[in-house]
Amino acid sequence: MVVWPCLLTLEGDDELIYLAENSDFMTECKDLIFTDDDYIIDSTGQCYLIEPNLNLYQSEQCLSTEEVTVLIRSHEFSKAQVCLTKIYFLSVEEAVKSMAYEVK
Template identity: 60%
Template sequence: MISWPCMLKLDGDDELIYLDSLQNLNSECSELIFSDDDYVIDSLGHCYLIEVISGKLELTKEDRALSTDEATDLIRAHEFNKASVCLTKIYFLTVSEAIGSLAS
């Protein structure tokens, strides 16, 4: 079962999108053209592929999970893209904390 909040990682883009619910995911994806390589990362680090099944968005859990360090690297790349935060000051203890930083 997916642990909210999550973040959406778009293939080939450092921008991350904060997602606080399945409804929020549906809203974000309705305006996006997403690829087969885009994925959602939940607060525990589990990765989910986004699929459209019978006209409805579904999340399919993958066998991989991100470590806190990997999630932190994604957040750093995202923040570097925005050029608004000193990257050396970005540090998290958990994946959930990393994802929560996107909410602000």
């Protein structure tokens, strides 16, 4: 079961999309065309692949806090607004929730 909030990562793009809940996922993603390398990372680090009908299914991949931190650092680097050495998290949940500030 997906533990919200989550991050959406798209193949070939360092930018991450913060999704607070399932309805945000449905709204953000309804017009996207997904590849096999696009996935959702939930607050526990569990990864979910995305089917064309927007159903999510659990993959075998579960990311550590360090792996999620690397993704967030890449995201921030692409925007060139934050000192990357200051980005540090104690848990995946903390890392995912840190992206909430980017919601418009």
